[in-house]
Amino acid sequence: MTERTPSSPDAPADAYAVYVYAVCRAEDPPPLAGPEGVTSESPLRALALGSALTAVVQTVRAADFTDAAWQERLADEPELERYARAHHQVVCAVAARCPTVPLPLATLYHDEQRARLALDKEAERFHAALRRTANHSEWGVKVYVPGAPAPARAPAVRPPGASPAVRTAPAPGAGRAYLDRKRNLRNQRERDQEDGVRIADAVDADVSGLASASRRLPPHGLRVPDDRRTQVLNATYLVAEDRAAELARLTRTLQERTGAQIELSGPWVPYSFVGEV
Missing domain, CATH: 3.30.70 (Alpha-Beta Plaits)
Structure with a gap:
């Protein structure tokens, strides 16, 4: 499900991507205050999907998540741990409020439209997982x-x-x-x-x-x-x-x-x- 942002050196320096943390039901509004997420440059927000689902997302700089940047981060254990901890804190905050499907670390899409299309394709799996893990x-x-x-x-x-x-x-x-x-x-x-x-x-x-x-x-x-x-x-x-x-x-x-x-x-x-x- 992860869509990596362009790694081309010609990509605009000001390009942005959509980082997705988790998916929950639309009737269970996730908490968006508290954890900062993987960047302090933009707030967490809810992205409405089809099939009565909502994703918790954040806008990030695409340059920070190119393949080259991520490979460099994988070799830096403290930095990787910081990202993993930030991701997990957001997932935990959402899961404390409502049934939640956490997405893997560094799940990104080029824009909201692509994020919606990709996540909507998984709607059946998300609903089944939410039913299965509710109150567990x-x-x-x-x-x-x-x-x-x-x-x-x-x-x-x-x-x-x-x-x-x-x-x-x-x-x-x-x-x-x-x-x-x-x-x-x-x-x-x-x-x-x-x-x-x-x-x-x-x-x-x-x-x-x-x-x-x-x-x-x-x-x-x-x-x-x-x-x-x-x-x-x-x-x-x-x-x-x-x-x-x-x-x-x-x-x-x-x-x-x-x-x-x-x-x-x-x-x-x-x-x-x-x-x-």
Whole structure:
């Protein structure tokens, strides 16, 4: 849906584009005071669409959003974070007032007419998403289990040519004991993996039973070298607002029952569920 502004160096320096943050129903007027948006040069405003929809938009300088300018911004982490935060603040302000379909960061059109045409084509999807997410929030659930134990150390090898005084004869059966330890650790890791899968499936099944919709995402790798936890579930759930307390109680119960560490985050604007109908 994103239409990038012209990147030609011949484009007028004073050209402008329409930046779109979100779409809501026309009968739910969005708040336009408060967040500044991605620029301070123009205010947020409502753009009436067909099919009883309204978009929250802002006029921005086209030169700030050419492909070259955006690629440069992507390489500047603080600057990119500033834009992402400004975009998110507008979306959150609208979502706090009414059901909202957030649009991706840097969704732009050359002018209002093109914005209306493109957004009107998505009207059916927008209405379905608004019905689906009304009075719901997105919650993240991450489940961790203890990581695998440290690998077994091989028995010391006697250096070739070492003098008899420094040679250490291995204890009887040391090689067999080492192989047994390796096999036991491998078996333990396999059992831990199976247990992790069972715990993840059990948590997901119970939380999905409370949620209106769910999505399982790829687990993250270890972030801290000394953190020996293994993430076995990384999922997000669409939960009715009046069931938030129930969700918190359920995750505590599941943590006690499974012995796993469960992290609950939210509530969030339901970004993960507005593209599914």
